[in-house]
Amino acid sequence: MKTKSTFSTLFGQNEGPEILAESTSADNAVLSLYVSDKLSWFDGHFPQQKVLPGVVQIDWAGKIGKAVFAGDRVFSQLTNIKFKSMVLPDTRMTLELRFNAEKGTLAFHYFNESDSFSTGSFKFIPS
Known part of the structure; x- marks a missing residue:
């Protein structure tokens, strides 16, 4: 099972969130994230108001979820x-x-105290 210190290997420099804390069990994981303004995904995406693209949120959830739960x-x-x-x-x-x-x-949900940002579900099959 991955831990906070090894999640960083899933992302290139300035491409992943900072993982502040994590708690995992056999079927559930909760990660506290910080989305830095230094991430490359903000460059050129709505220059007047930088926004993290939805496809990046999906990518993060998929990479982390596969590493923690889906394996092969x-x-x-x-x-x-x-x-x-x-x-x-x-x-x-x-x-x-x-x-x-x-x-x-694998269901995912990004949220904080005031907002629900995105939700969705992945399906993984045996290789």
Whole structure:
């Protein structure tokens, strides 16, 4: 199982969130994240108001979820994606991941005290 110190290997420099804290179990993970204004994803994405692209949120959830839960399974499907609020630079948020090993599904939810940013689900199948 991955720990805070090894999550950084999932992302290139200035491409991933700073992981402030994490708690994992066999089917659930909760990570406290900081989204720095230094991330490369903010460059050129809405220059008047920098916003973290939704595809990046999906990528982060998928990479972290696969590392923690899916192991050798391969990505098959993405469903129920909803973007509810914009993630701006210098945002603190929580990523909650729930894995159903029997179905191979990984649900994600990004949120903080005041906003729900995005939700969705991945399907992983045996390789």
